[in-house]
Amino acid sequence: MAEEIVPTEPAGTPKLSRRRAPGGGRSSVKPMRTVAILGAVGALVAGVALPALASAKPTPSAATTLQQMAFDDAQSLVVASEATSAPLERGSYSATTPDEIEKKKxxxxAKARAAAAAAAARVASSSGSSISDADLQLISAGSGAVRSPLPQGSYSVSRTLSASHNxxxxxxxxxxxxxxxxGGVxxxxxxxxxGYGVAVVIDSVxxxxxxxxxxxxxxxxxxxVQTGQTVEPGQFIGKVGNTGHSFxxxxxxxxxxxxxxxxxxxWLRVNAG
Structure with missing residues (x-):
């Protein structure tokens, strides 16, 4: 077998650097180191700049208006607890709700009906005409334990107590x-x-x-009124009629x-109030 001869470089010849083939690993180290350095620098800048920007934003003073606050920060919600004027009083406005309107009506x-009933009672008393059932709560004039059984001026006396009349x-x-x-029972x-026809008898003390x-x-x-009922002086008990032995x-x-x-x-003249 022939011996292979490997050429050798002459002494003193400088050695040339040899480039590693792709995939050897060393060619990618430098770009990654550059990315890491840039990231660290960006974080440092952000850490320094953001607090400075935050501190540079003005703090609203007591005199700051709602419009100024809204202009400075349109995304913030401002609740003005003292933005309203003096409180409204009840007497400063009229009823407007449906319930209040119906109650007022x-x-x-009711006042109109009461006034009409009172006027009708006065006219009836003065003219001697009959009183409607709506006026049954009328009471006789005066006060005290004894009252007149008929309205004053509405009657005349044709006869009184005698041997033949009780x-x-x-x-x-x-x-x-x-x-x-x-008043009594x-x-x-x-x-x-x-012979009394329709009649009522009241016992009193x-x-x-x-x-x-x-x-x-x-x-x-x-x-x-009914038997056993307690009545007050001047309470309405019925109406004048012509029942029984009457003419x-x-x-x-x-x-x-x-x-x-x-x-x-x-007796009425002495005792009636």
Whole structure:
């Protein structure tokens, strides 16, 4: 076998650097080191610049207006707790809700009805005409334990207590309201009480004495009290009529004190308030 001869470089010849083939690894080290250095520098710049920018933003003072704050930072939400003016008072505005309007209308309508009823009662009392059922809550004038059983000026007395008559006949137009002359307990309330026709009897105690008052010849169906009911002086109890043994519309009014008949008109004159 022939011996292979390898040429050799002459002494003193400089050695040429040999480049490694691709994939050897050393050629990619330098670019990666450059990227790392640039990243570190960017982080350092960001760390220094951002706090400076944050501190450079002005802090709103007490005098800063809402418009200025909105202009400086349009993305922020500003709640102005003291942006409103003086508080509204209830008396400074009128009712506007549906419930308040309906309530106001109802109150005005009630006042109008009450005024109309009062006017009708005054006209009826002065003219002697009948009172409607809407006015049953009328009370007689005056105050005290004894009242007039009929409105003042609405009647005349045709006769009073005598040997043949137990009370006073108070002549008034049919339908005139009758009031309890005394407060007490209703002992009789009947559509047919002997010759009295429609009648009511009330038992009372006045000044330590037992007083009984009778109201006869009332109109059918007008009794406003029942047996056993407690009534007040001046309370409406019925209307003048012509029932029973009667000749013309009037109220037969009787008064007994401790079981004895007394003259009704004189008794009213002394005791009625």
């Amino acid at each position: 109802a109150e005005e309508a 009370g006073a006949d108070m002549v008034a137009p049919a339908g005139t309201p009758i009031f309890a002359a005394t 209703v002992r009789i309330s009947s559509e047919s009480h002997f 006045i000044g330590g004495q037992r007083v009984s008052t009778l109201y006869g010849h009332m109109t059918n169906g007008t009794r406003a 013309g519309a009037h109220l037969h009014f009787e008064v007994k004190v401790n079981g004895s008949l007394v003259e009704p008109i004189g």
